[in-house]
Amino acid sequence: MNIPMSSPDITEAEIDAVNAVLRTPILSIGPQIERFEKAVASYVGLAQGVGVNSGTSGLHICVIAAGIEEDDYVITTPFSFVASANAILYERAVPVFVDIDQRTGNIDPRMVAEAAHELASGKPAAKRWLPPSLRDGPYTPRRLKSILPVHAFGQPADMDPILDVARELNLTVIEDSCEAIGSEYKGRKAGTLGDAGVFAFYPNKQMTTGEGGMIVTGRSDWADILRSLRNQGRDVFDAWLNHTRLGYNYRLDELSAALGCAQMERIDELISKRNQVATWYNAHIDTIPGVEKPFVTGTTSRMSWFVYVVRCNDAGQRDNLMALLQRRGIPSRPYFTPIHLQPFYKERFGWERGDFPSTEVAGDTFLALPFSSVMNEEQVDYVCENLREALGQIDKS
Numbered sequence: 091m092n093i094p095m096s097s098p099d100i101t102e103a104e105i106d107a108v109n110a111v112l113r114t115p116i117l118s119i120g121p122q123i124e125r126f127e128k129a130v131a132s133y134v135g136l137a138q139g140v141g142v143n144s145g146t147s148g149l150h151i152c153v154i155a156a157g158i159e160e161d162d163y164v165i166t167t168p169f170s171f172v173a174s175a176n177a178i179l180y181e182r183a184v185p186v187f188v189d190i191d192q193r194t195g196n197i198d199p200r201m202v203a204e205a206a207h208e209l210a211s212g213k214p215a216a217k218r219w220l221p222p223s224l225r226d227g228p229y230t231p232r233r234l235k236s237i238l239p240v241h242a243f244g245q246p247a248d249m250d251p252i253l254d255v256a257r258e259l260n261l262t263v264i265e266d267s268c269e270a271i272g273s274e275y276k277g278r279k280a281g282t283l284g285d286a287g288v289f290a291f292y293p294n295k296q297m298t299t300g301e302g303g304m305i306v307t308g309r310s311d312w313a314d315i316l317r318s319l320r321n322q323g324r325d326v327f328d329a330w331l332n333h334t335r336l337g338y339n340y341r342l343d344e345l346s347a348a349l350g351c352a353q354m355e356r357i358d359e360l361i362s363k364r365n366q367v368a369t370w371y372n373a374h375i376d377t378i379p380g381v382e383k384p385f386v387t388g389t390t391s392r393m394s395w396f397v398y399v400v401r402c403n404d405a406g407q408r409d410n411l412m413a414l415l416q417r418r419g420i421p422s423r424p425y426f427t428p429i430h431l432q433p434f435y436k437e438r439f440g441w442e443r444g445d446f447p448s449t450e451v452a453g454d455t456f457l458a459l460p461f462s463s464v465m466n467e468e469q470v471d472y473v474c475e476n477l478r479e480a481l482g483q484i485d486k487s
């Protein structure tokens with residue numbers, strides 16, 4: 091049985107939608123992007139959607155819209171895909187990592203509050219939150235601008251305490267919702283809780299546009315700046331080719347936007363199919379000794395599954411398991427590799443193993459299994475059968 095790690099879910103409707111665009115002369119900046127923006131904005135219940143050509147470019151221009159500049163601090167998580175921290179580095183700002191709640195994989199809100207208060211207080215002790223390479227220099231308070239939480243694996247971070255401290259200290263909040271379209275936190279949609287939220291549509295996400303992303307925001311001042319930034323800095327109100335700021339070409343083309351519209355028509359179906367696959371997995375994993383199923387916390391009122399990540403006992407067992415599954419033709423991946431341990435971050439900021447213990451345990455023991463909305467029950471059974479046998483082999487050795 092061939093089981094891919096992930097798979098897009100494309101029907102004739104998506105193919106027809108893209109083909110229809112190809113029969114028109116408008117392949118960029120046309121009606122499809124506007125439709126797609128309205129569809130995503132209304133799905134989450136916000137006024138504005140700004141389409142971009144990736145989740146990463148969306149995060150980048152949100153960082154700019156937030157007024158984050160060189161040497162500013164942004165509190166974020168080291169347990170994420172590297173793009174969430176890279177977006178901060180693009181503006182030469184400093185990612186201030188805060189460790190996670192190991193059960194969910196999301197940033198620990200109590201530690202966020204502690205870090206934010208200390209960093210804003212100006213006390214020299216606040217330096218302990220900074221990357222090691224920056225702890226020697228003089229400490230400048232008031233450089234803390236934003237918090238950038240990530241909704242890992244599709245599960246919303248614990249946002250209320252994060253929003254409380256942001257309000258208290260006048261910080262902006264950018265939600266990396268790239269893995270969490272459709273998820274809900276206490277009945278509120280992920281991506282709508284902060285100043286802006288970013289969704290991503292790479293082919294392994296809940297829905298895809300090939301490459302693509304969407305920023306959602308209730309702030310019209312941000313929406314105007316974001317539309318300008320994605321389109322070469324052109325002022326949205328100004329005359330043709332009047333460039334009022336340094337911008338980028340982060341536009342989403344019409345073919346991708348049409349694909350996105352067709353996927354949005356099916357978004358609830360796509361999410362519920364993934365939920366079904368996760369339910370099949372959960373039933374098996376409950377009966378397999380040596381691995382634990384993903385933890386869904388009480389504040390998650392609706393889970394939109396992006397990946398299915400089991401928890402292993404330790405790094406050795408996880409790595410053995412991955413190798414044994416591979417030999418059986420079943421792909422699996424560590425998810426995530428902590429950002430502070432990525433070679434580039436270690437070298438640039440001096441982080442080392444031991445700096446974020448919970449993130450490191452998660453990075454060592456979490457294993458993503460094959461997962462998509464097009465997986466059928468037989469395939470899930472097959473993966474789990476092999477998982478059980480592989481764990482049996484490890485126990486005996």
Ligand SMILES: *Cc1c(COP(=O)(O)O)cnc(C)c1O
Binds near residue numbers: 145174290303
């Ligand atoms: C997918 C993803 C992104 C952005 O991905 P793109 O490939 O740039 O669309 C950002 N953050 C997280 C956590 C992601 O999973």
